[in-house]
Amino acid sequence: MLDQPRLRIAVLAALGRNPVSGAARPNPDDLLALDIALQLSSDVTLLHVGTDTETALGDYFAYGAINLLVVPAGPDIAAQLAERLSGYDLILTGTRSEGGQGSGMVPYLVAEQRGLPIVAQALDLSIANGHVEITQSLPKGQRRHVRVSLPAVVAIHPKAPAKPRYAFARRAHGRLLQVPSSGAAPATVSAWRTEPAIKRPVKFKAAETKSGHARMLSAVATDAKGGAVISSGTPAEKAQAILFYLREHKLIDW
Amino acid sequence: MTSPAKRLNTRRPFHVTPQGLKRIILGEIGAAGTLQHFAAHHETAPKPLRLTQAPTNHILVIAHTDRGGFDAQAQQAIAAAALLARADAAVAVLVLGSLTDDLTTLGADSIFVAPDCESGLFNPDLELAIATDIIGKLNPLHILLPDNAIGDGDLGRRLAARLGADAAAHVVELKADALATHWQGGATLARRTLPRILLLDPETTDTALAFRGVGETLDYAAAETPASAYAHLGTPAIDTAKLALEEADFIVSAGNGVTDVPTLQAVADAFGAAVGASRVAVDDGKFARDKQIGATGKTVTANVYLAIGISGAVQHLQGIRACRHVIAINTDASAPIAKRADLTIVDDAQQIMEQLLHATRGRNFTAADQEA
Numbered sequence: 001m002l003d004q005p006r007l008r009i010a011v012l013a014a015l016g017r018n019p020v021s022g023a024a025r026p027n028p029d030d031l032l033a034l035d036i037a038l039q040l041s042s043d044v045t046l047l048h049v050g051t052d053t054e055t056a057l058g059d060y061f062a063y064g065a066i067n068l069l070v071v072p073a074g075p076d077i078a079a080q081l082a083e084r085l086s087g088y089d090l091i092l093t094g095t096r097s098e099g100g101q102g103s104g105m106v107p108y109l110v111a112e113q114r115g116l117p118i119v120a121q122a123l124d125l126s127i128a129n130g131h132v133e134i135t136q137s138l139p140k141g142q143r144r145h146v147r148v149s150l151p152a153v154v155a156i157h158p159k160a161p162a163k164p165r166y167a168f169a170r171r172a173h174g175r176l177l178q179v180p181s182s183g184a185a186p187a188t189v190s191a192w193r194t195e196p197a198i199k200r201p202v203k204f205k206a207a208e209t210k211s212g213h214a215r216m217l218s219a220v221a222t223d224a225k226g227g228a229v230i231s232s233g234t235p236a237e238k239a240q241a242i243l244f245y246l247r248e249h250k251l252i253d254w
Numbered sequence: 255m256t257s258p259a260k261r262l263n264t265r266r267p268f269h270v271t272p273q274g275l276k277r278i279i280l281g282e283i284g285a286a287g288t289l290q291h292f293a294a295h296h297e298t299a300p301k302p303l304r305l306t307q308a309p310t311n312h313i314l315v316i317a318h319t320d321r322g323g324f325d326a327q328a329q330q331a332i333a334a335a336a337l338l339a340r341a342d343a344a345v346a347v348l349v350l351g352s353l354t355d356d357l358t359t360l361g362a363d364s365i366f367v368a369p370d371c372e373s374g375l376f377n378p379d380l381e382l383a384i385a386t387d388i389i390g391k392l393n394p395l396h397i398l399l400p401d402n403a404i405g406d407g408d409l410g411r412r413l414a415a416r417l418g419a420d421a422a423a424h425v426v427e428l429k430a431d432a433l434a435t436h437w438q439g440g441a442t443l444a445r446r447t448l449p450r451i452l453l454l455d456p457e458t459t460d461t462a463l464a465f466r467g468v469g470e471t472l473d474y475a476a477a478e479t480p481a482s483a484y485a486h487l488g489t490p491a492i493d494t495a496k497l498a499l500e501e502a503d504f505i506v507s508a509g510n511g512v513t514d515v516p517t518l519q520a521v522a523d524a525f526g527a528a529v530g531a532s533r534v535a536v537d538d539g540k541f542a543r544d545k546q547i548g549a550t551g552k553t554v555t556a557n558v559y560l561a562i563g564i565s566g567a568v569q570h571l572q573g574i575r576a577c578r579h580v581i582a583i584n585t586d587a588s589a590p591i592a593k594r595a596d597l598t599i600v601d602d603a604q605q606i607m608e609q610l611l612h613a614t615r616g617r618n619f620t621a622a623d624q625e626a
Binding site: 016017019022098099100101102103104105108109111112117118119120121133136137138139140141142143144145146147148149191192193194195196197198199201202203204205206207216226227228229230231235236238239240241242243245246249250251252 | 274321322334337374376402403404407408411412414415416420421422423424426427428429434435436437438439440441442443444445446447449457458459460462463464465483484485486487488489490492494497498501502503504525557558560579580581583587592593594595596597598599600601602605606608609610612613614
């Protein structure tokens with residue numbers, strides 16, 4: 001915080017949705033981004049697309065935000081955000097919004113419109129010499145270190161080791177700034193039709209053209225293929241066969 | 255007055271063969287013609303080609319490989335493209351990484367391989383350049399990617415932003431003309447017609463197809479490596495033994511046939527593998543309960559599963575369903591695990607473990623080993 005006094009960070013924050021009650025709440029991923037931003041700099045601005053009447057926005061102040069800029073909703077959220085994001089060194093977001101579509105597209109669209117590099121799945125970041133070094137989370141416990149120059153967009157992974165803390169006293173001390181509406185209303189025609197998610201998704205399958213007899217047989221038959229069986233030879237040869245199999249499939253590199 | 259037709263008892267005895275139910279017809283032992291016909295019906299006759307005409311448009315699948323093969327989610331994306339494709343559309347696959355698998359069974363018609371884009375590397379600018387190059391050449395109707403964390407979900411979103419294309423992420427349900435995704439953390443199901451870019455969640459598609467693809471590998475001039483804003487600083491080695499079993503890539507698992515736990519642990523250490531166990535071994539107190547793999551234990555997705563002294567109860571096989579390479583060591587060649595395993599070694603577990611240790615001794619040696 002001390003060696004980077006002028007680092008300006010913007011955090012893109014949406015409102016989440018409590019999975020049990022359905023009530024609006026801060027998006028958990030965005031809270032992680034806010035917490036990481038507060039560790040890096042004292043100049044952190046939160047950007048939210050919506051209206052300033054949403055009471056759950058106050059919880060972001062309780063979690064440590066000081067400046068909150070509310071951009072009125074229009075036809076293109078990413079374009080509106082991108083318009084407001086000039087002059088920031090680092091733009092942090094969560095990975096998926098919990099209250100909306102949750103497609104994880106917004107950070108990419110913002111980065112593309114501002115022409116900035118974007119790194120997702122970030123667990124940890126550090127700033128050095130105008131660059132940001134990021135530790136990414138990959139499946140199977142792998143980690144990857146990546147460096148990009150500032151300014152950049154970074155999407156924080158849900159498992160980032162940040163611990164946002166709620167303090168009720170901070171709730172009253174935040175500064176909320178409403179950007180005047182440009183007049184463009186949100187798009188009313190959507191390609192999407194929504195319904196309550198009650199049914200389990202159906203798998204996409206090939207149309208069944210087989211005869212009843214063939215279907216019966218495919219239901220009876222086990223699809224277990226059974227691989228090679230080695231039953232002769234000394235134990236040493238058999239151990240070598242295992243190693244040969246592993247090498248052949250590039251599963252070990254020695 | 256008797257009918258000339260031969261009367262057969264419909265409940266005559268039968269036995270089940272790999273070809274299905276076989277009724278025993280008395281007096282027909284020599285006349286095997288009907289049986290041959292029966293067997294020929296089920297032999298894996300080559301499936302018909304889906305594409306029988308010159309394609310006029312394409313559906314493109316882009317996915318990363320791991321060690322030359324696709325994971326289940328990427329395979330489902332290719333199969334989904336083959337199911338979506340109409341009679342005049344070809345399924346093109348852009349393989350990021352090396353490829354050794356056969357993609358015809360998944361319905362791939364033309365294959366482009368970009369071996370420089372291994373999934374462990376972080377080179378989004380190069381991948382984006384290759385993908386936009388191929389998209390520019392083929393002008394595909396739809397572009398499908400698995401929405402995973404090894405780089406395909408990332409690349410798909412970059413593509414959608416770069417092309418300004420309609421996209422749907424985390425697709426959970428797919429039909430020939432529509433898709434569905436979850437909104438609001440799973441509370442709402444949203445449906446729409448198919449956009450240009452689709453990012454598919456796992457388990458959207460059944461990969462069993464009634465046809466095959468042409469599977470032709472096409473050459474293409476690789477795009478120029480663009481100046482990249484990203485620097486890849488490396489992937490640190492991780493201690494697999496400390497990972498949770500669900501995340502491990504290599505698992506050495508012990509069953510009832512293992513009596514010597516320290517040797518098993520040494521084998522696991524030699525391969526840098528995590529240790530798992532079957533229910534019997536856990537019940538015996540040889541392993542902690544959190545090591546149990548199977549229906550009541552953990553479901554694992556390792557690349558390599560070395561099953562030592564495990565017979566393979568259904569509940570255990572269920573837990574290792576997603577494992578890619580299963581190697582079994584068992585004294586009984588007819589144990590159920592042998593049907594699941596890609597390689598079965600029929601021998602005493604203890605001897606093979608000792609030989610494996612012996613064969614891997616040159617690896618990970620310390621100064622003390624050198625002196626000995």
